[in-house]
Amino acid sequence: MTGVALLAARAEVAERSPVHPVDGLTDVLGLLDDLTVLGRVVDGLARRLDDVSGVRPGELQALAAVAEGAEHPRAVARRTGQVDEAGPATVDQLVRRGLLGRHRHPASPAGAGEASLVHLTEAGRVVLDQAEGLQIRVLGALLQQVGDAEAQRLRGTVRTLGRALAAPTPESVEQPAGG
Known part of the structure; x- marks a missing residue:
């Protein structure tokens, strides 16, 4: 997405943002549209x-x-939400790029098979630090652009939304009759 497209999408969210509480189907659908546009911007x-x-x-x-x-590649897959079978492919790619290295389990006998465990290389640590730094700088610039009061409001809204999404609702825990 180009810078112009990002600005246009942000303007689209700003234009449609309701100034009153969400209380009807039209408001809910408008909020859904706003979240969709926001998702595209993100x-x-x-x-x-x-x-x-350079890292996906x-x-x-x-x-x-x-x-x-x-x-272990399966542990990497589980922590990243991938299926177990996808972990080795991702790990192999990162090993080929020099971002991860392989090692054997300390308790495995010498010469016993291939090294199956992985660790972060110095290059991997640098890439991880750089990506984290870029994310922090981008978020910092966005927060600076919206101002302190709006940034505080945004943090509160995100926390509230996170709690609401994490909390079970009566509808999500009810069992259907006869089920």
């Missing part, structure tokens, strides 16, 4: 960050998972 920013860092989001998540202690 995706565009993520693609631009990917272009700058899934690869970045895999690097972060290894940095947080995942050593």
